Amino acid sequence: MRSDKVRLGVHRAPQRSLLRAMGHDDETMVKPLIGIANSYSQVVPGHIHLNDLALAVAEGVRQAGGQPMEFNTMAICDGLVMGHDGMHASLPSREIVADSVELMAQAHCFDGLVLLASCDKIVPGMLMAAARLDIPVVAVTGGPMAAGRLDGKRVDLITVFEGVAKVASGQMTPDDLARLERLACPGPGSCAGMFTANTMACITEALGLSLPGCACALAAGPEKRRIARDSGLKIVELASRDLRPSAILTPAAFENACRVDLALGGSTNTALHLPAIAHAAGVSFGLADFDRLARQTPHLCSMSPGGPMHMENLGAAGGVGGVLRALAPLIDASCLAVGGSIADYMTERQPDLVVDGQLVIHPLSAPVHDQGGIAVLRGNLAPDGAVVKQTAVAPEMMRHQGPAQVFDSEDAAVAAYDQGRIRPGGVLVVRYEGPAGGPGMREMLALTALISGGPLSGKVALITDGRFSGGSRGAAIGHVSPEAAQGGLIGLVADGDMIEIDIPGRRLELAVAAEELERRRQAWRRPAAKFARGPLARYAALVGSAAGGAVLRDDFSQGSR
Incomplete structure (x- = not known):
């Protein structure tokens, strides 16, 4: 047994003594x-x-x-x-x-x-x-x-998140939200x-x-x-x-x-x-x-x-x-x-x-959708891939083209929503939220719930180098790779740029001339790290791309950099 290294032989008497301090005896030792x-x-x-x-x-x-x-x-x-x-x-x-x-x-x-x-x-x-x-x-x-149960209907935490948007848009009263809050979980x-x-x-x-x-x-x-x-x-x-x-x-x-x-x-x-x-x-x-x-x-x-x-x-x-x-x-x-x-x-x-x-479980012969829940999109905006839960996207948003509204953080996008500055028909671009740039690739349920639970549901798309909660729904495309902080094209998008989303065709494209993108790239500067010390600084320095699972670099053989 592997545990013999801890307990077996005369040299392990000190270790056995420590185990006896926790109630082990001759019987449990083996x-x-x-x-x-x-x-x-x-x-x-x-x-x-x-x-x-x-x-x-x-x-x-x-x-x-x-x-x-x-x-x-x-x-x-x-x-x-x-x-x-x-x-x-x-x-x-x-x-x-x-x-x-x-x-x-x-x-x-x-x-x-x-x-x-x-x-x-x-x-x-x-x-x-x-x-x-x-x-x-x-x-x-x-x-x-x-x-949870509310007025005979099943509810859950996402119902509460989306309820916040319903209150803001007048579809729900604060008292109803308070009832929901108490019953959802x-x-x-x-x-x-x-x-x-x-x-x-x-x-x-x-x-x-x-x-x-x-x-x-x-x-x-x-x-x-x-x-x-x-x-x-x-x-x-x-x-x-x-x-x-x-x-x-x-x-x-x-x-x-x-x-x-x-x-x-x-x-x-x-x-x-x-x-x-x-x-x-x-x-x-x-x-x-x-x-x-x-x-x-x-x-x-x-x-x-x-x-x-x-x-x-x-x-x-x-x-x-x-x-x-x-x-x-x-x-x-x-x-x-x-x-x-x-x-x-x-x-x-x-x-x-x-x-x-x-x-609840459909047969193969009569599925809910012909394809599985996750689609991987590629294109000049995501050459290494981006991810969307395609089964939670409204049919009218499976293909969408619209002008970009660009935000350099989730907080900025939420503030714009609260101020009524999000325009229907557009594509929200939320960047510098990737594994390294975030750091930590923040989930954006607060933002997606505001959109899905309010009057903008089905009227805007969202792309980000961050990620989404499992409770998010709608045309929310995450994990855009490479991320902005690592020089990905998402970092060069400007307000008004046209973005084309084609989920069935697995495409995510930015319609900007190559010459203009090169001009922007020359002017781009990597942003300063958000955390200068501690575990988040270490994580940002070591984490890899979302396209590879956001695993930490482990190539620490002699001479590696």
């Missing part, structure tokens, strides 16, 4: 050491219940003959940091989560690891650590909260729609790194606690078999996970996270794969924010297993998983389950 990486905090609703799940994991570990050793890592709530400077910290936290889990597991020589996490950057960070460590792991995603868990947190939970299950049913089991429900206990049982078995992530995270597994994401119409943030996990696993998987698979994989589930369904509906209809079953001709069911193989994850789709007049 059991497999199972780390439980827990991102519990009292800051994030998706994490506030994780200590209860950790108890269930530990119960399963002990029952299977292992010794649990729990430790914690950080968790940032994207909803709470949305729309202000706090969002700079969100994407960089993915790297801190990954590093903290990897360092703890490496230092203490765990024989296996249970990853207990929820929400946006925390789940992918832990999966990156698992891929780099390559020791047996089981992931337990914390589960979604139930949707009824308890613990990740926000109820197919936003980034739940998209990542579904991807984790589709990759085969969590047990079947884990993604859709509600945070506060008994099924989640059962899965947590079973995961504790399972990790001891996997440790004894030495079944590692490298056997699970194959190119075919990434294709399976991406197809599930596309069928669900999941968050565009997966175009950052899935390539980053693949990079950690030594697998080549990027934007070209997303676009190739999107053309082959239909959209089967009309999930919030682009449709009426919530995670509880998906769970009732068969969950990720039901989506895998619906996609069966496109899925490699032989891929290994912590619960056997992906074939063992496929559950029956409930063909008669209808919500708000439509099926």
Whole structure:
């Protein structure tokens, strides 16, 4: 066992003495050491219940003959940091989560690891650590909260964000918004729609790194606690078999996970996270794969924010297993998983389950849309790629041409909206919000919710080198690469320039003569760094392009610069 390095032999008497200080005895000294990486905090609703799940994991570990050793890592709530400077910290936290889990597991020589996490950057960070460590792991995603109810209708956090715009435009009263605020998020868990947190939970299950049913089991429900206990049982078995992530995270597994994401119409943030996990696993998987698979994989589930369904509906209809079953001709069911193989994850789709007049999981023969949720656009504005959730774009905005309104930050664009300066028919360009230029590639849910929830819905497009929340909808095109701060063409756009968006044709073009662009390039100067010291300054100096998953540079061999 790996843990023998810590506990075995006369030279490890001091280490055994430290373990005895925590209650270990001769019996536990010979059991497999199972780390439980827990991102519990009292800051994030998706994490506030994780200590209860950790108890269930530990119960399963002990029952299977292992010794649990729990430790914690950080968790940032994207909803709470949305729309202000706090969002700079969100994407960089993915790297801190990954590093903290990897360092703890490496230092203490765990024989296996249970990853207990929820929400946006925390789940992918832990999966990156698992891929780099390559020791047996089981992931337990914390589960979604139930949707709220207001006057008989299901509501969620995005309903509240869009409610702010409705109040500003007179479509909703402040009193109605206050009622909505109190009812939209009824308890613990990740926000109820197919936003980034739940998209990542579904991807984790589709990759085969969590047990079947884990993604859709509600945070506060008994099924989640059962899965947590079973995961504790399972990790001891996997440790004894030495079944590692490298056997699970194959190119075919990434294709399976991406197809599930596309069928669900999941968050565009997966175009950052899935390539980053693949990079950690030594697998080549990027934007070209997303676009190739999107053309082959239909959209089967009309999930919030682009449709009426919530995670509880998906769970009732068969969950990720039901989506895998619906996609069966496109899925490699032989891929290994912590619960056997992906074939063992496929559950029956409930063909008669209808919500708000439509099926929850559509069959391949009658999809919601013929193509998957994410489209990758290219052109002179985004030679390395840009990303849009095409299934959440109004039909009339799938092709759009209009004059640019340029803003050098999200804050400036929101101020312009509040002042009534956003013109219908235009294209908002929000730049210097990329991985390095932001830094941290801030999500722009505050801005997209103002547009989608107000009178400009379906009347303007938005492009940015930043990114969007999984709850964003509309003609919102992010991840424009190269970013402005790295000399990308988006940094040369001027007010009034014509921009052409063709989502079906996968094109994003700036209609400005080459001579004029060269004149602007000669006058362009790289902006000063927004943070001169600390973790955000380090992140800005080391982070790579959004087109590659915004991973940190790791070429630190001797002589590299």
